[in-house]
Amino acid sequence: MTAPAPVRTATATAAVTGIGIAAPGGVGTETWWSAVLRGHRAIGPVTRFDASGYPAVLAGEVTGFEDAAHVPSKLLPQTDRVTRLALAAAAEAITDADIDPAALPEYGMGVVTANGAGGFEFGQRELQELWSKGSRYVGAFQSFAWFYAANSGQISIRHGLRGPSGVVVSEQAGGLDAMAQARRQLRKGGRAVLTGGFDATVCPWGFTAHLAAGGLSTRRDPAGAYLPFSADASGHVVGEGGALLVAEDGDAAHARGARVLGTVEGCAATFDPAPGRG
Template sequence: MTALAGQERGLIGARDVTAVVTGLGVVAPGGVGTESWWASVLRGHNAIGPVTRFDASGYPVRLAGEVSGFTDEEHVSGRLLPQTDRVTRLALAAAAQALETAALDPARLPDYAVGVVTANAAGGFEFGQRELQALWSRGSRHVGAYQSFAWFYAANSGQISIRHGLRGPSGVVVSEQAGGLDAVAQARRLLRRGTGAVVTGGVDSTLCPWGWTAHLAAGGLSTAEDPDRAYLPFDAAARGHVVGEGGALFVVEDGDTARARGADALGVVAGCAATFDPAPGTGRPRLLSAAELALADAGITPADVDVVFADAAGERAADRAEAQTLTALFGPFGVPVTAPKTMTGRLLSGGSAVDLAAALLALRDQVIPPTVGTRRVADDCPVDLVTGAARPARLRTALVLARGRGGFNAATVLRAAR
């Protein structure tokens, strides 16, 4: 028991808390709203397609996972529209869903009872691009005052807090794809310090020329033009990933408090861990330490895990490393593995949050969503990848894995509520 697990139990004033998820909101490629998106996932609907949010014809990569059917004016007031980037509008919609499904009315609670911790990896890229264009084409007087905060990573947390009057502890986590898991871990720490409930998760959106240029510079993108063959984790033909937008937000609260107010729990956040990449030459693959620590934090062994939601990089070396982690924990083909993000693309901080959402709903409905695109699992990736169609299964415990650029690794253990 080291690192995260030990630190959380050693917090000054920390109390023993069972962190349960009572609210969930998803805005992602394939569906605006949790149940709409989940139905799309279970159908195996691939929401990746040609970029429509800007003209991508001159770029070597022209596919993305876009949130279609999202009308900004339906989720954000006219007063707030000029102050916010698209990512914040998506986050506000997801937060409203999460609070509604949790049946949690912050106005009925003490002032500092509910906090907000979200993850965001890029800030308001589209907003910032517009302001930069105004600066260089028309001059500084045409840059609006909202540029001072609308681009910022913490804008989502701030705007959610303002809209719902959430005055408890707040913050933002920046750890790229691992961020959605890291934010939930931070929310659980806040519960242990006495906060009643936390709105948490991750949302990102970078589908604009400025964001696209950053993704291209970072590398790892698939240049395929067929959406069904662009993002193929663990496949021998894997050639990179596809970028998407959106994410998921949750209401996480103390289990005793949730029961006292009659709230239904979707699941339990049983274990969390975060690590950096192992030192070169150690021979340990990325994710292994994070996974081991999360299992230890949950008080379980690999034999207790019923399904793994993989990070699924879609790059041959990264896929091999994740397969090595899974083999070290469970043995070859030892546990069902899935990557529903193949239907949405990688959503930066929103990606691992959406995987958490999928894991919670899989536990609820006793079904493992499929991985689409991947046809032949590579010989050097001996994992039991769920492909083709959803797989019914008896599920009690799920392990969710995520890796972020810069060496971030995170793992979360979820347990069924009943």
């Protein structure tokens, strides 16, 4: 008989060792942070479709993103924009952390992402084909590209992340909830988790859904359209993109000499009040 391998005892600390960003304001952490320091306003008129007939005409778009520069050609037909943005951020975060998933134990690194809408643009395109031409014109990739779990799945396949993984669907609180879930996996003995949140619904179907919810700002001036925590707030503005972090067990990160950008000692998240609460 072979004795079972000892269970590694993890610390309570999650060390953040890598960051990847694809968001309004910039693709790549340095570009995005430079825009923040400049006070760059990332909200502007919608350019991804003609929104002139919609009550809301502004969005936070990720500009300057070349799909083919970040995503292998074979993945382009089977991914929505949100997954392509997430793949770009995942690659940056892993490179920034200077971590090689293949050098870890087979199930040592997982991925937990937050996503509230799935591949809306992809789904809209395929539904248009269904209703205008018929079912024969709906591609096979519709079976998974629209799904909110597509980001975690494609990132896992691309980087060989076979550890405990999952998806969190909790809208505005999603990114924090994903980090909390990643920390739980580390406390159970995981070595590393790629975690964060991404969404991309700047398309007619996405705008229709946001408008139906009743919370979308219809102001035309980018400077006053989105004013969180202000008495003059008029709702939210649709944005796309997000960020991913590499979170490692603190002891494991220090043992490999990783650059630790910060630590997560605990997590908490809140959500919007119920409608009508002000």
